[in-house]
Amino acid sequence: MNTEKQNIEIEPGIDFVEQINYLKKKKNAVILAHYYQNTDIQDIADYIGDSLGLAQQAEKTNADMILFAGVHFMAETAKILNPHKKVLIPDLNAGCSLAESCPPNLFSAFKAKHPNHIVLTYINCTAEIKALSDVIVTSTNAVQIVESYPKEQAIIFAPDKNLGAYINKKTGRNMVLWNGACEVHEIFSLEKLLKLKFQNPNTKIIAHPECEAPLLEYADFIGSTTALLNFTKKPENGNEFIVVTETGIIHQMQKYSPNKKFIPAPPNNNCACNDCPYMKLNTIEKIYLALKNEQPELILSNELINKAKLPILKMLELSKKFGL
Ligand code: 13P
Ligand code: SF4
Numbered sequence: 001m002n003t004e005k006q007n008i009e010i011e012p013g014i015d016f017v018e019q020i021n022y023l024k025k026k027k028n029a030v031i032l033a034h035y036y037q038n039t040d041i042q043d044i045a046d047y048i049g050d051s052l053g054l055a056q057q058a059e060k061t062n063a064d065m066i067l068f069a070g071v072h073f074m075a076e077t078a079k080i081l082n083p084h085k086k087v088l089i090p091d092l093n094a095g096c097s098l099a100e101s102c103p104p105n106l107f108s109a110f111k112a113k114h115p116n117h118i119v120l121t122y123i124n125c126t127a128e129i130k131a132l133s134d135v136i137v138t139s140t141n142a143v144q145i146v147e148s149y150p151k152e153q154a155i156i157f158a159p160d161k162n163l164g165a166y167i168n169k170k171t172g173r174n175m176v177l178w179n180g181a182c183e184v185h186e187i188f189s190l191e192k193l194l195k196l197k198f199q200n201p202n203t204k205i206i207a208h209p210e211c212e213a214p215l216l217e218y219a220d221f222i223g224s225t226t227a228l229l230n231f232t233k234k235p236e237n238g239n240e241f242i243v244v245t246e247t248g249i250i251h252q253m254q255k256y257s258p259n260k261k262f263i264p265a266p267p268n269n270n271c272a273c274n275d276c277p278y279m280k281l282n283t284i285e286k287i288y289l290a291l292k293n294e295q296p297e298l299i300l301s302n303e304l305i306n307k308a309k310l311p312i313l314k315m316l317e318l319s320k321k322f323g324l
Contacts, residue, residue, distance in 0.1 A: 009289060016284045020044055023291040029088075030063035031287070032078065034070035035225045036248035036279040041069050041287065048252065050226040051123045052138040052319060058082060059316055067291055068298075071278050073099045075298045076127045080312055083305050087298040090286035094278045096124055098210070101180030102159035104128040110156070114176055117154040120146065121311070124182070125159050127300055131307035136315040139163060139209055139224035144322045145315065146171050162186070166209040166216060184246055184276045185210035189268040193218065196242055196263060203263065206231055207244035215244065225249050232257055247273045 021044075024031065032054050033045035042048050047057045051074065058066060058078035065086045068075035071094045079087040102125055111119060111132060121133035122142070130136060137145045146167050149155065155173065157164040159180030168175055185208055193215065197205060206228045207219040216222055221231050225245060231237055232253045239257075243250055244265040253262050264273035290296065300308075 009293075010285060014288070016288050017044055020284070020288055020291060023288070024067075027065050027291065027294075028063050029065035029067055029291060030057075030061050031067045031069060032057055032061075034074060034248070034279065035229070035252060036246040036276050037069050037282060038248070038280060038284075039251040040284050041282060042248070042251055044284070044287070045069060050138065050140060050224050052140040052224070052324065053226060054078070055081065055123065055138070055312065055316065056319070065294070067287060069282050069287060070094070071096045071099075071276075072298075073124055073126060076300060076308075077123065077130075077312060079298045079300050080127060080130070080305050080308050083300075083302065086294060088290045088294065089296055089298050090282040090290045092296045094281045096278055097183040098122075098124045098160055098180055099126050099129075102126070102129050102178055104132065107132060107158060107178065110158075110178065114154070114156050117156045117176060118149070119156045119158070120175070121158050122160050122163055123312075123315075127304050127308045129158065130311055131304055133158075133311040134314070135318070136311045138315070140226060141315065141319050141322065141324050142167050142209075143170055144324070145318050146173060146175070148318060160210055162212055163209045165213055166222065169213075182210045184274060186212055187267040187269070187274065188212075188215055188244055188265050190215050190218070192266040192268075193242065193244065196266065200240060200242070200263065202238070203240040203242045203261075204238050205242045205244060205265075207265075208246075211244055219244065229253055229256070232260065232262070245274075246276045246279065248275075248279065 031045045033048045058081045066078050067088045075089040118134045123138045155175040157175040158178030161177045164177040204220040206221045240261040242263045247264045250262045267274045
């Protein structure tokens, strides 16, 4: 919906939080939000989490309707797990550069070139790529899932080459990597990061594994958004952090630890912090309109849902086994 049409549809003086809560109750809807959402969205969500937590919540929700405040591939996962429920996404243009970096036709050809390989795919991919995969992983469970396969098992890992390289290093594997990346995590400036660390010597650098290897070399801790958040909560890990991931997570870090200091790592441009342009397309106004109009709705064919569901269920089953 364009901004002009959206403004016409919004009643003047409306209290968005009150209206969203009213619509949620009336329609038995749940709002699932990723940590990278704008802070006002994080504050009205029923559940806020990383990709694994969100998939787990989507699997177990009793709501009739899911409003997914995240990006398209995340809403697709919720739909795949709930084919009979209405899944709404505030802005259908909320895509993902990493998911886009792996087109299904090219990936099919890549797969064909590597017979005898199983396909492990990061959840940040389209439903079509999931349908071509054996098991899905997230940044929370990737290392454990890879290690659950025998060392001699040949593996294709897609689409994030940085996460793949990190897992290869951590597990001593040699997975074949698809050449994809997240534009948000690749734009951090190593030079600016080191300067920041020099100016703030008591800080710990905490980074997401979607970042490039040279930068991860300097991290005191590497983990998924939930793992980074949990790290900052522990008193023994200190009081000052340089956070090398999307800035949205800092809202939760600051909420849990109001007296600690969180510095966003700077990107390789003139900005002081780093926002995902896709995640940030969602707004509280769009959430209100989506709940009110029950649009935009995420639609997938039954055939695609059935194919993509198996590797997602496998991931959820393995995560449960690992106590995640
Ligand atoms: P996690 O949610 O697994 O930490 O991944 C971060 C991300 O880039 C989501 O788009
Ligand atoms: Fe995609 Fe990167 Fe944005 Fe996550 S942060 S949604 S991986 S572009």
